Amino acid sequence: MLLEKMLQSQGFGSRKYCQQLIKNGAVQINGEIIDNLKYKADLHGLEFRVYGEDYLYREKVYIALNKPQGYECSHQATHHFSVFELFDEVLMNRGLQCVGRLDQDTTGLLLLTDDGQFLQALTHPKKHVAKVYQMHTADPVTPEQAEKLEQGVELRNESGIFAATDVQRLAEHQLQMTVHQGVYHQVKRMLAAVGNKVEQLHRAQIGQLNLTDLNDLQEGEWVYLSAEQIEQAKIRE
Template sequence: MVSKRGRLDQFIAGTLQISKKAVRGLLITHKVLVDGQFAKSPDLQIDEFTHIECNGVVLRQYQPCYFMLNKPDGVVSATVDDKHTTALSLLHGVEHDMLHIAGRLDLHSTGLLLITNDAKWSAALMAPEHKVAKHYLVTLANPIDQEYVEAFANGMYFEYENMTTLAAQLTLLSSHQASVVLREGKYHQIKRMFGRFRNPVVALHRESIGDIYLDNQLKPGEFRSLTKAEVDSII
């Protein structure tokens, strides 16, 4: 999702279907409030969260919102889907307008999913240059050993994208389970990396993104708003 930035006069003219000259008249006569202050400049930059009133009528009043969802198996990371339950449909009692998913999970992957209407925040979260760490608990069909640790740390070349993955941290937890930390998010990356060993991923569970950890009080399918500290940890 792209942040909806633009000029104040363009927004009011388009919303009220009036000319920009008429908008300037509204500004001169103090008929427009932007975030509680009388607006004077027609080229004032606004975004989707700017509170705008004209002649006492609210034209825009979106508030940024941020949620974590404990995504269950079989739920698709999408806003609309004809075949599967969507992540957004699990956010009961929440206005879905403008919401989008920041960092998707595969259909059968579970765990931490972040959902917001703040495009700038989600862009910062997913920006490759920020290399935000993502922690996963991975269960494999076959035994794993130290060879996996070294291969993940060295990176793997994927011919299709003509790229080598960044160093990934793999910690052995048991013969069939590992903790994996990625700082990028290539298509089906974890499954493809274990696929180099012909070892199918049985279960993939995301535990954290950056300093945001899945709340262990949330059952699969449950959600809550992020705390201010959690939101600010990404900015």
């Protein structure tokens, strides 16, 4: 692939701007400055530098973010920060999108990608990708509430029954459960339906991809997913 097209595919800007990067001697491959506009790059395992910063060619990007509180999953946040402020311009130029959403006050595992098929595979209602949530509740969680959550509840303005699996009372006010749909405010509404209230909500896992397995990722930090981790995230119920 022509070097300028490769740079453009990686989010470095317009074709004209990428040409200018090359002319300016800003691009290095294997320690050599490439200023030839006709240079064709071998994409396999390609590592390159732009203005001294190292990059790895990625056909698509798959990212796991430990989302902090107070961030919206929106490009144009109105009342809070946007999660996209946590990424640089190069990534944003690739058209990075959230794979589903977390409320601004919800923390935990959030995936982002520029791969539309991957996004669809995880968010389509028929896919039933499991998501594990941990929460702190306003009132003590009773065995009856846990049983109702597993049996299923009705949610206003939604059709069908919404049931959780693997419901675990971790402490008097702490609960963990797995949901397989993705309707608006689902976990909070399910707790309200059994007579309790979520005060703090954290997503710990998507599919078989657990936040604790991602190198002690701190709030606000992110990593690229490996091929194995990408497949783990797609595992259904």
